[in-house]
Amino acid sequence: MATEAPAHGGYLDILRAPHAARLLAGTLVGRLPHGTGPVALTLFVRDQGGSYTLAGGLIAAYGIATALGQPLLGRAVDLKGQPRVQLPAAVLSALGMALLALTGIGHLGLAYAAVVLAGLFTPPLEGGLRALWPSVLGREDRVHRAYALDAVAQEVMFTAGPLLLTLLVSLWSPAAALLVINALGVLGALAVVLSEPSRTWRSAPREAHWLGALRSPGLLALLGSFFFVGLALGSITVAAVAYADDRGTPSVYGWLMAALGLGALLGGVAYGARRWAGAPERRLRVLVLLLAVCYLPLVLVPGPAAMTGLSVLSGVFLAPALACAFLVVDRHAPRGTVTEAFSWLVTTFGVGSALGSAVAGPVVELAGTASGFAVAGVGGLVAFAVLLATTRVLDAPTAPEPPGAGARHAADADAPAAAHGEKNTP
Numbered sequence: 001m002a003t004e005a006p007a008h009g010g011y012l013d014i015l016r017a018p019h020a021a022r023l024l025a026g027t028l029v030g031r032l033p034h035g036t037g038p039v040a041l042t043l044f045v046r047d048q049g050g051s052y053t054l055a056g057g058l059i060a061a062y063g064i065a066t067a068l069g070q071p072l073l074g075r076a077v078d079l080k081g082q083p084r085v086q087l088p089a090a091v092l093s094a095l096g097m098a099l100l101a102l103t104g105i106g107h108l109g110l111a112y113a114a115v116v117l118a119g120l121f122t123p124p125l126e127g128g129l130r131a132l133w134p135s136v137l138g139r140e141d142r143v144h145r146a147y148a149l150d151a152v153a154q155e156v157m158f159t160a161g162p163l164l165l166t167l168l169v170s171l172w173s174p175a176a177a178l179l180v181i182n183a184l185g186v187l188g189a190l191a192v193v194l195s196e197p198s199r200t201w202r203s204a205p206r207e208a209h210w211l212g213a214l215r216s217p218g219l220l221a222l223l224g225s226f227f228f229v230g231l232a233l234g235s236i237t238v239a240a241v242a243y244a245d246d247r248g249t250p251s252v253y254g255w256l257m258a259a260l261g262l263g264a265l266l267g268g269v270a271y272g273a274r275r276w277a278g279a280p281e282r283r284l285r286v287l288v289l290l291l292a293v294c295y296l297p298l299v300l301v302p303g304p305a306a307m308t309g310l311s312v313l314s315g316v317f318l319a320p321a322l323a324c325a326f327l328v329v330d331r332h333a334p335r336g337t338v339t340e341a342f343s344w345l346v347t348t349f350g351v352g353s354a355l356g357s358a359v360a361g362p363v364v365e366l367a368g369t370a371s372g373f374a375v376a377g378v379g380g381l382v383a384f385a386v387l388l389a390t391t392r393v394l395d396a397p398t399a400p401e402p403p404g405a406g407a408r409h410a411a412d413a414d415a416p417a418a419a420h421g422e423k424n425t426p
Helices: 013-015 020-030 034-045 052-080 083-103 106-120 125-137 140-171 172-194 197-202 218-245 251-272 280-300 302-315 318-332 337-367 369-389
Strands: 003-004 274-276
Touching: 013 034, 013 140, 013 318, 020 034, 020 125, 020 140, 020 172, 020 318, 020 337, 034 052, 034 083, 034 106, 034 140, 034 172, 052 083, 052 125, 052 337, 083 106, 083 172, 083 197, 125 140, 125 318, 125 337, 140 172, 140 251, 140 318, 172 197, 172 318, 172 369, 197 337, 218 280, 218 302, 218 318, 218 369, 251 302, 274 302, 274 337, 280 302, 280 318, 280 369, 302 318, 318 337
Parallel strands: none
Antiparallel strands: 003 274
C-alpha cells in the first residue's frame, strides 16, 4: 500500500535537513574514483600504448581488490568510527592511482600493485552514508525516502562521472584525469568525515563474531538475491555492446545505457515520492519480480528507437529495488554491523555484475545478442526465486529495533534530529 507523500515530506525535505545535502554531495564526489575507475583505467592504458587485455587485467585486479576491501573497511568503520577509517582509506586509494598515473605501465608488477592498493582502500562511503541517515533524519519514513534519493543520486553519478572524466581527458590527459578525479575523491571523503554526524556517529555495541554481519540469515538471503540482480545488470552492458555492433552504430550503446539510467532515475523519483506501508521484505519481492519481468522484453532486440524505450523500461524498478534493499539491510544487520552489512551489499552486487559481464560475452558469441539479453532476464528471475525461497528468514528481521536503531546508538546523545523538532522514533 502506498500514499502520496505530502509536499513537505519529499526529497526537498530530506535535502533541507541539517547536514543532509553535504553528506550526500560529499559521498557522491568521494565515490567518483570508484564510479569512473574502469573507464579511467581503459583510457589511461590505451593512451600509454597498452592493450585492451592489459586494461581488462588492471580493471579486474581493481574490482577484486575493491570487493575484498569494502566489507573489511566497513567492519573497521563500525569498530573505530568513520573519520579514523574513511579519510585514511581515501588518501591511500588516491595514492595508489597517483602511483599508476606517475609511473605508467612500463613495470607491470608496479602497475598491478598500484591498482590493488587503490581498490583495496576504496573508502566505504556508500555504506557509511546509509549508516548516517537515521541519526540525521530521525523518522523511519524519512530514512526510507533518503535511501530512494541515494539510489537516484547513484544513477546521476554513474552518468555524470564518465562525462566529467571525458572532459578532463580532453582538456589535459588520461593521467591528469586520474589525478584530478582521485583528488576530488579525497575532498569528498574529507567533506563527509568533517561533518558533525560523521564525527559523532558510533555503531551500536556488537557481539564479537568472526562472521560479523554475515551471521544474519536474512542478510545472506538478500545478498544472494542481489548477486543475481548484479549479474543481470552486468550482462546487459555486454549485450548492449553486441547490439550496437550488430547495428553498425557504436553510439547506440551510449543511448541504451543512458536510457537504462533514465529509467532508474524516473523509477527512483516516483518510488521516493510515496510513503509505503507494510514490511519492506514483502515489497522487495514484488519490486525484484517487476525488475525481472522488465528485463525479458530486451530479448526482442527491435530497432534502436524501440530498443531505447525497452531500456528505459528495464531500468524503472532498479532504483526502487535498491532503495528497498537498503532498508532490508538495515533491518537484518546484526547490532553493531550496519556499515559492514551495507558494504557487503555493494561487494556482492559488484561481483555479480562482473560475473554477468563475463558470462554474457561467451553467450553472445555462441548464441547471439538476444541470448545475451536473456541472461539478464534469467538473472532477474533467479534473484526473485532466491527471495521467494528465503521468505521465512527474510520476514524475521534480526533485531526487534526499528530500522536504523543500531546506527543511531551513541549519536542519540547529540540527537541532531530531535534538536530540530523531529522525534527519534519512526
